[in-house]
Amino acid sequence: MRVAPSTAVPLPLRGRNGYDGPVTDLPSLREQLDAHGLSAKKSFGQHFLLDLNVTRKIVRLAGPFEGRSVVEVGPGPGGLTRALLESDAGKVVLVEKDPRFLPLLGELDDGTGRLQIVEGDALKVREAELVDGPAHLVSNLPYNVGTALLIKWLTGPWTPHALTLMFQKEVAERVVAAPGDEAYGRLAVISQAVCDARIVLHLPAAAFTPPPKVASAVVHLVPRPDRPERDTLKRLERVTAAAFGQRRKMLRSSLKPLGGAALCEAAGIDPEARAETVDLAGFLRLAAALPTV
Incomplete structure (x- = not known):
């Protein structure tokens, strides 16, 4: 794991933590992808959310952050990142495994230290070393490791303040399922032992680039005060x-x-x-x- 240096000239963003330019001054996400010659990698389970109206809605559902840090896994071209930087989040930490996106993400850095970009595998990263105090997890998770990452965060030594995560619809339903439901299984029991979990948003496959073969859903999880040891x-x-x-x-x-x-x-x-x-x-x-x- 390494912290990636910013390789581009910072562009202004509008937010509550010192950004003084409009986010609309940035090129569109699709323009940035084209300019950098980037596309989704199937091997990484990448499907991008390029509609900023959607990413802003996800961030609203995840907040308010009240100055707390936010960790985002698999930011890709940074659609969700832009919305996080517009929000009341404090430090925003990006964990990206695909080095192709580091220069593009670096263009969101205004030099104040609010944005930190970490090149690394989220399954191996120690989140407690990246943030101080309570932090949120907000991510459009890569489909191929979404369940494994959730289990890591539910059962590992680091407990986030809250988790707002995009999964395939089938996986989201497994997280919130009740006894007797067809989707009820291990993931539901472990998730609900640790957190109160609910689906807060459904998204069709057409919302993503490239479109996956299935619909998606956002699950909001808040750790229970009586969660097991x-x-x-x-x-x-x-x-x-x-x-x-x-x-x-x-x-x-x-x-x-x-x-x-x-x-x-x-x-x-x-x-x-x-x-x-x-x-x-x-x-x-x-x-x-x-x-x-």
Whole structure:
């Protein structure tokens, strides 16, 4: 991971933190992509949001930031970044794996130190080293690593103030699903154990360049004050992996490697129930009853 230097002449932006020129003075995102000869890479799961009306709406849904730092993963050409720089965010930290976009993103830097551009893999970055104090995560996540990044932020040592994240619609529905829903599974249990989660915006494939094959949705997650400790989360991951790994089986069978019927009875769960019918409280009891390994 390295902090990328700005390689372009800074352009003015309008905001609440010292920017004194209109954002409309900047070239359009499409013009910038063309000028730099850039396009989305399928291998990076890139789909760009070039409509600033949409990116501004996402930032409004994520805020207010009240001067707190914001981390954005996979900014690409910077459509969401521009909206963040117009907002009441304090420091804006960009984590970009694709070095092709660093010069373009550097054109958003006004030299005040408010914008920091980090070249690195978001799965390996230690966010606590990039920001001081509470920070928001606001990102249009690359489709191929969105779920892995969410699990990292939910179960890792760094807890953001709030997360506002764009996923494929199918993944977003898995995050907010309730027991009995077709989408209910491990991701819903772990997400909702840590955060209050809700879908705040739906976007069609046509909103992106290039258009993906599926629609997308923005999920807003706020960490719960009573979220489990990391040890409990590790237990919860083990229980849900076993239970949903064989979701059509009764828990006495799917959880057999972890204790089966005895584990269910210790947690007050019907051993003949299936994973898709057990609510969050039930899974937390199963995790608590799991023998120490």
